[in-house]
Amino acid sequence: MTHLNLAIEHWPLHSPFTIARGTKTAADVIVATLTDQQGLIGRGEAVPYGHYGESTDSVYAQIMAVRDQIERPMTPQELHQRNTLPPGAGRAAVDAALWDLHARQTNLPVWRHTRQQPPHTYPTAYTLSLGSPAQMATVAERVSTYPLLKLKLGGDNDIACVTAVRNAAPDCRLIVDVNEGWSLEQLNDYAPRMADLGVELLEQPLPPAQDTALDGYCGAVPLCADESFHHSDDFATLSAAYGYINIKMEKTGGLTEALRCAEQAESMGLKLMVGCMVATSLAMAPAFLLAGRAEYIDLDGPLLLRNDRPEGFVYHHGYMSWPPHSPKHTPLWGYASD
CATH class of the missing domain: 3.30.390.10 (Enolase-like, N-terminal domain)
Structure with missing residues (x-):
């Protein structure tokens, strides 16, 4: 027991x-x-x-x-x-x-x-909260040496926000997460302009109920399903417009199903993002095991907290590493016994 x-x-x-x-x-x-x-x-x-x-x-x-x-x-x-x-x-x-x-x-x-790659140091997206162009540019300038920024959009000034971030962080790779905040008309209007600004990926532009409208999408920026994809049952109804899926533990119901989703996605030619909710390093740990299979890693949740667990991941300039063993703290997760 x-x-x-x-x-x-x-x-x-x-x-x-x-x-x-x-x-x-x-x-x-x-x-x-x-x-x-x-x-x-x-x-x-x-x-x-x-x-x-x-x-x-x-x-x-x-x-x-x-x-x-x-x-x-x-x-x-x-x-x-x-x-x-x-x-x-x-x-x-x-x-x-x-x-x-x-x-x-x-x-x-x-x-x-689980026969995954041993943990390494990986670049993770650093997420910029939705705000005014000036607010987002201020944050972007502070992290302009990070390899990858993820911009939360869905407001009234989305193009201006991306432009401001691009000017503040010209060397950063950019991805965008709309959280269902656009219409099809906005997607078709914004996608070419996003491509011109160097945006590599658009995450969940429309609400899932409107995904059938995406079937004719042939924009320059690939689309990633987040709210439209939870677990393996969703492959059957996933729009063909999506080239990526965002795997999150809270959606799949944990690592066991996440591994199944990763394998099925790869067999279908879909690429992976591994993502997270805002949480501590303990919630990031199972997802981190998929990092070696993902095109994009978005596991920066602990960076948004005032404090993380003392035994948490090591984050440094946009990269994250598995926490080292320390006699002062209980190992974070998934280790062999000492």
């Missing part, structure tokens, strides 16, 4: 973070902790997302309703095969905790269990 403990944690942001749908000032996360009879511990963190009908309270209750099944215990694969929890933040947190515990019990890190 294992023991499951759940906690709701509140992590303030260092400044308000705005996207097309609204503004947030803190990350409220669910942390699942599993302890086995030998005292070994596995942890997982996920962000309940209101846009998908979740809250910390609803996800907490969802997990507690199947607590007995989780404690029997089970493997990450069984969690998915038995559909113990639906895809979403609850399953993602428990899935991560199961993988973490399994790594410690078997004395093998999760990347070996």
Whole structure:
């Protein structure tokens, strides 16, 4: 038997973070902790997302309703095969905790269990909150030596914002995330202008319900599905206009399904972005195992927080590295036992 403990944690942001749908000032996360009879511990963190009908309270209750099944215990694969929890933040947190515990019990890190590349240092996108052109340019200038910037758009001055960022950070690669904030007319108008400004990728320009309108899209900037893609069931209805999918643990329901999605996407010729919600390094860790397979890595959530976990990832000038072992802190996630 294992023991499951759940906690709701509140992590303030260092400044308000705005996207097309609204503004947030803190990350409220669910942390699942599993302890086995030998005292070994596995942890997982996920962000309940209101846009998908979740809250910390609803996800907490969802997990507690199947607590007995989780404690029997089970493997990450069984969690998915038995559909113990639906895809979403609850399953993602428990899935991560199961993988973490399994790594410690078997004395093998999760990347070996899942046959992924060993963790390296990778460039991650640094996300600029939606704001005025001047506000976004100020931030862009501060991080102008970073390799990749991701611009949140969906406002009234999108072209002006991208132009201001490009002028402030002429050497940075740029990708854009609209969070469903455009119409088809705006997409067709903006895409060529974005291409001229060096934008490499447009993420989720339209709401998913309007994706059929994308079927004739042949713009110069490739499209990436975010809100339109959650888990492997969505491949059947995914618009052919998308050349990329954004895999997030909270959408797939954890690493187990994320790996399945990555394999299926690759077999279909789709390219990968691995993304995140705003959360601590504990939530980034499972997603980081997919970094070696992704064209774009967007795992900068901890950089938006006032403070991260002390055992978190090392971020330096737009690059992120797996946290080193430290006798002062419990290993973050997915390690073999010491």
